Amino acid sequence: MAIYDQSISSLEGDPLDLHGFADKAVLVVNVASRCGLTPQYEGLERLQERYAGRGFSVLGVPCNQFGEQEPGSADEIRTFCSTTYGVTFPMTEKVEVNGPGRHALYDELTEVEDAAGTAGDIQWNFEKFLVAPGAKDVQRFRPTTDPESAELVEAIEAVLPD
16 A cells, blocks of 8 residues: 555644654544544544554544534644543544545545455544554454454554554
């Protein structure tokens, strides 16, 4: 996969070089602030805190395509995430993950099959992709998979570089 070659900006609007994640295990998650799954931010932040020192990062990717549940500006998203959930992991600009405006990063990620062998469009907010260091392996977890589920934690621990 060429995911590290995709051009994307940080939530602050600065270029975010995905090559900086190449030696890490990264959990890429399309996020939204007004979704029934939004409390998953808590688990995502706990994963960040637990594994950041071992070569892991969550990468939050805001998206407003599902029920318009991420309507805010970059400042509103940043404020919401930091004050409500204490989010410290990196966040990208708001992008589309499906359809003709799909961001190139998601062109790559949506080719990955989930455990049931299904690839294709993102189903909803908080779909997760665990990218092993060097993108040697990518695993897909559907939106309702809790970030701290045994299934996801075991997968993260299996691909940590340290």
